[in-house]
Amino acid sequence: MTASTRYDDIADLLARRIAQGTYTVGDRLPSIRELCREQGISVTTAQSAYARLEEMGLAAARPRSGHYVLPRPRPRDLPTVSRPAQRPLEVAQWDQVLAMVGSAPSADQPRRLGAGTPALDAATLKPLGRLLSGLHRDPDPRDLGYDSLAGHPPLRQQVARLATTSGCLLHPDDVVITTGCQEALAIALRMLAAPGDVVAVDSPSFYGAMQILEAHGLKVMEIPTDPRRGISLEALELALDQWPIRAIQVTPTCNNPLGYTMPESRKRELVKLARRYDVAIIEDDIYGDLAFESPRPKAIKAFDDEGRVLLCSGVSKSLMPGLRVGWIAPGRYRDRALHEKYVSTGASATQPQRAVAAFIEKGHYQRHLREIARRYQRQRDIMTDWVGESFPDGTRISQPRGGFLLWVELPGPIDTPRLNERLAAERLHVAPGPMFSASGKYRHCLRLNYAERPTASLEAAIRRVGELAGEMREYQDSEATLP
Amino acid sequence: MTASTRYDDIADLLARRIAQGTYTVGDRLPSIRELCREQGISVTTAQSAYARLEEMGLAAARPRSGHYVLPRPRPRDLPTVSRPAQRPLEVAQWDQVLAMVGSAPSADQPRRLGAGTPALDAATLKPLGRLLSGLHRDPDPRDLGYDSLAGHPPLRQQVARLATTSGCLLHPDDVVITTGCQEALAIALRMLAAPGDVVAVDSPSFYGAMQILEAHGLKVMEIPTDPRRGISLEALELALDQWPIRAIQVTPTCNNPLGYTMPESRKRELVKLARRYDVAIIEDDIYGDLAFESPRPKAIKAFDDEGRVLLCSGVSKSLMPGLRVGWIAPGRYRDRALHEKYVSTGASATQPQRAVAAFIEKGHYQRHLREIARRYQRQRDIMTDWVGESFPDGTRISQPRGGFLLWVELPGPIDTPRLNERLAAERLHVAPGPMFSASGKYRHCLRLNYAERPTASLEAAIRRVGELAGEMREYQDSEATLP
Numbered sequence: 001m002t003a004s005t006r007y008d009d010i011a012d013l014l015a016r017r018i019a020q021g022t023y024t025v026g027d028r029l030p031s032i033r034e035l036c037r038e039q040g041i042s043v044t045t046a047q048s049a050y051a052r053l054e055e056m057g058l059a060a061a062r063p064r065s066g067h068y069v070l071p072r073p074r075p076r077d078l079p080t081v082s083r084p085a086q087r088p089l090e091v092a093q094w095d096q097v098l099a100m101v102g103s104a105p106s107a108d109q110p111r112r113l114g115a116g117t118p119a120l121d122a123a124t125l126k127p128l129g130r131l132l133s134g135l136h137r138d139p140d141p142r143d144l145g146y147d148s149l150a151g152h153p154p155l156r157q158q159v160a161r162l163a164t165t166s167g168c169l170l171h172p173d174d175v176v177i178t179t180g181c182q183e184a185l186a187i188a189l190r191m192l193a194a195p196g197d198v199v200a201v202d203s204p205s206f207y208g209a210m211q212i213l214e215a216h217g218l219k220v221m222e223i224p225t226d227p228r229r230g231i232s233l234e235a236l237e238l239a240l241d242q243w244p245i246r247a248i249q250v251t252p253t254c255n256n257p258l259g260y261t262m263p264e265s266r267k268r269e270l271v272k273l274a275r276r277y278d279v280a281i282i283e284d285d286i287y288g289d290l291a292f293e294s295p296r297p298k299a300i301k302a303f304d305d306e307g308r309v310l311l312c313s314g315v316s317k318s319l320m321p322g323l324r325v326g327w328i329a330p331g332r333y334r335d336r337a338l339h340e341k342y343v344s345t346g347a348s349a350t351q352p353q354r355a356v357a358a359f360i361e362k363g364h365y366q367r368h369l370r371e372i373a374r375r376y377q378r379q380r381d382i383m384t385d386w387v388g389e390s391f392p393d394g395t396r397i398s399q400p401r402g403g404f405l406l407w408v409e410l411p412g413p414i415d416t417p418r419l420n421e422r423l424a425a426e427r428l429h430v431a432p433g434p435m436f437s438a439s440g441k442y443r444h445c446l447r448l449n450y451a452e453r454p455t456a457s458l459e460a461a462i463r464r465v466g467e468l469a470g471e472m473r474e475y476q477d478s479e480a481t482l483p
Numbered sequence: 484m485t486a487s488t489r490y491d492d493i494a495d496l497l498a499r500r501i502a503q504g505t506y507t508v509g510d511r512l513p514s515i516r517e518l519c520r521e522q523g524i525s526v527t528t529a530q531s532a533y534a535r536l537e538e539m540g541l542a543a544a545r546p547r548s549g550h551y552v553l554p555r556p557r558p559r560d561l562p563t564v565s566r567p568a569q570r571p572l573e574v575a576q577w578d579q580v581l582a583m584v585g586s587a588p589s590a591d592q593p594r595r596l597g598a599g600t601p602a603l604d605a606a607t608l609k610p611l612g613r614l615l616s617g618l619h620r621d622p623d624p625r626d627l628g629y630d631s632l633a634g635h636p637p638l639r640q641q642v643a644r645l646a647t648t649s650g651c652l653l654h655p656d657d658v659v660i661t662t663g664c665q666e667a668l669a670i671a672l673r674m675l676a677a678p679g680d681v682v683a684v685d686s687p688s689f690y691g692a693m694q695i696l697e698a699h700g701l702k703v704m705e706i707p708t709d710p711r712r713g714i715s716l717e718a719l720e721l722a723l724d725q726w727p728i729r730a731i732q733v734t735p736t737c738n739n740p741l742g743y744t745m746p747e748s749r750k751r752e753l754v755k756l757a758r759r760y761d762v763a764i765i766e767d768d769i770y771g772d773l774a775f776e777s778p779r780p781k782a783i784k785a786f787d788d789e790g791r792v793l794l795c796s797g798v799s800k801s802l803m804p805g806l807r808v809g810w811i812a813p814g815r816y817r818d819r820a821l822h823e824k825y826v827s828t829g830a831s832a833t834q835p836q837r838a839v840a841a842f843i844e845k846g847h848y849q850r851h852l853r854e855i856a857r858r859y860q861r862q863r864d865i866m867t868d869w870v871g872e873s874f875p876d877g878t879r880i881s882q883p884r885g886g887f888l889l890w891v892e893l894p895g896p897i898d899t900p901r902l903n904e905r906l907a908a909e910r911l912h913v914a915p916g917p918m919f920s921a922s923g924k925y926r927h928c929l930r931l932n933y934a935e936r937p938t939a940s941l942e943a944a945i946r947r948v949g950e951l952a953g954e955m956r957e958y959q960d961s962e963a964t965l966p
Contacts, residue, residue, distance in 0.1 A: 094822060097825070098632075098821070098822075098825075101629065101632050101825065101829075102631070102632050102633075102821075103631045103632070104628070104629065104630045104631045104636075105628065105629075115629070116629075117628050117629055120627060120628055132615075132616075132834060133615075133616035133617070134616070144603060144803035144804070144805030144806060145587070145588065145600050145603055145803070145804055145805055146584065146587065146588075146598070146599075146600055146804045146805070147587045147805060148585070148586045148587045149581075149584050149585050149586070150585075153587075178828075179662045179666075179807070179828040179829075179831065179832070180828055180829045180830070182825075182826070182827075182828055182829035183662075183827065183828040183829070186826055186827055186828070190698075194678070194700075195677070195678060208825070208826075208829065211822070211825060211826050212826040214826075215673075215822060215823060215826040216826075217677075316829075320627035320628070321627070321628055321629045321829075321830070322627030322628055322629070322630060322830075322832065322833035322834070323627060323832060323833075323834075324662070324828065324829070324830065324831060324832040324833075325832075338581070338585075339577060339581075339694070339698060340698060342580070342581075342584065342665075342691070342694060343665070343669055343691075343694050343695040343697075343698040343699075344665075344666065344669055344827060344828070345661075345662035345663055345665055345666040345669070345807065345827070345828060346584075346662075346663045346665035346666070346691065346799075346804075346807070347663070347804070347805075347807065348662065348807060348832070349662070349805065349806060349807040349808075349831070349832035349834075349835050350805030350806075350807075351615060351805070351806075351832075351834065351835065352832050352834065
């Protein structure tokens, strides 16, 4: 079995003590020396445990003074560890996905409170508009001919440089540009698995990837997933023993929908496990650059020296989805990835690639990330308060470490697809939990988006969702107690 | 058996008489009345036969005078009717395709004389550059959010209107926008056929579609194809009787690489045949708008009232490939096409869609087509002369009815992949014939592009290809006669 590391355990122990009130806000936590003595650990382990506690947003170091418990807006219960089905399944739920992604937001459509759209009104995005238009002031006809199949070379160079921030060493030729991260995931899955094969995924999991699995005739093995530490390596190992799993697909950094970032130690362990069972890892890093911590967490690919990890990412979440600029760093599968790219779309639109390359190269990208992550973190806290105050007692809420998505677990038997039916009358819509599961689990869960600015109108909408969920609970409770 | 229609036969008869010199340039052809008497046919049939002869570019009507034989630059022999393998095959040849599409044209690369790139220097394309840049002068953030999954609604509207020129009645909701025509073809094939299934194709056939077939694990049944009338309906019917064919894929208008347009009567027959055997037709119409005749020929889809034809097209050949704006009109398969589109790339880049929609709406598209078709037709004649003059005796040349691609069939055993090896030393490259066949046939054929302006440098390059081909022939001849 894969063991979690010692410092993770110590960090968890300290977190529990904080949660229990052993230490409260502003208290000084045990010094490194005290902790070493108490737990019989090395200074390095104690330091790592505190680093982890800081990552968890529970403590901060003050220079030459020690670690102190941070104020937390209101501690909320985290979602429970998921317990998906114990066998490979076929994916369904296309109707729910289509309802959310089928049409552009418009006046005719319910307000989508759970969509995956980032903030598009940031001032730091403005240079991108200028770059997109500037490219055609004095056009060179070759600009819109067939570009390199692997993608616009200057963009591949920028992507390779960017990868150093997630600890990856990539050459521009290790990168294949795609039409959004969705094409990157589709390429990875199509080349690694044939119809009927089994792919292991974290659960809940991004619905778009689940639909690719379905369309390609793949079976999905959903692995229990911890809302703070990610996919259970223990359960994954059991599954690898039991089933002919061809690939592992995870979103380990700023996970969608749960918001966690897997600790580095567990990312390393996952790579080791994949090596032991000789399977590939498809790493969806689309939200990774939106981590609230700086520098951003390392990607799983950072720990991969065999080319076994296929990193899939893009700018749909960090910049704008409509650019459709994504990429895959397919490691040892590069030649096949290039073929899959060719037969999928030939190439991706040139102009957005040129604009994004220039945007990164001129430093606008990192500037935007800094601004937008601060904003998302603030809005996360506000949205968490609204949900905490207006949703039924017993509601559990994720604590995202980045990105702009909140996962909400409602108490008891409240059914979110049915909740959406009631919300439709008020022209509201949330992302219902079953979209995120092959087997339609998570019927009592929903996803919310906090990228939008926290206006009074948004607050009223969120509170209304909470109220209706509360009403459904009472109704269902009274139904349950009928003779 | 499917019979060709009577007027096609009459037109062929007249064409043969012209080729044989029975009628020479400027001669008046038999009047309608004379032809009716001679052949025992109706006036309508005789009129249709002359319409066909005009389509073939062999005759022109003078008002109140009759039909006259048109001057032809130099009559060249057409390529022979193809005779591909008589059984379903797996596709290979990726290395040849990659050599041509892998990298953008650059100073490091041989000059690609057979690429599929259109003319990008046309003055009539200039408004497109202005539109692409103008979109971002005063950007609306929603412009680059997630658009409708089926594609930008104003573009779908323009595509539906455009379809009337090819005789199709489409509603904007019948159209799904794709990332280039390649994604349209991939979507069609993935949803119609499962790995191991057989798809019938015209032959030679577009290498991009062949590679999709390969990647999806499909088998290809190559059907003999006439360089003037297209896929042999007779051979196709035999194949449909013998093999479990799931779909028929053809490029019936301004075919790539042969340049023919199937006569309307045969397009109708093909739809009837597909109905009788209950298979779908994937119609690649990417070159259709570049027909030299006006109005452009009808699409096969124009004759389909069951939603059995999936029309795939886009602007990569008529405008610019780098826009990656394509579409599919998937008929009765619309819901599945939408799902395949979602799992393939999520959506296509928004900005090029907006620019193309505006370009069509403002009339720039039709204006550009008129100009560019005239230019391509002129350049076709020039290129045909160069090839006719410099290639070995016995070379056969296609007579494209539209588009910008010439198919050249070399005499005897000249091997075009080997020719390319010799051309590489001179930094030249042609599209070798085997790319266009699942079984690697057409080794003595090659494709040339005449979209480029006919400069002295281009002429020298083409003549050099002809010279080298001639040398290879002599070498191979002398090899063959060695004791």
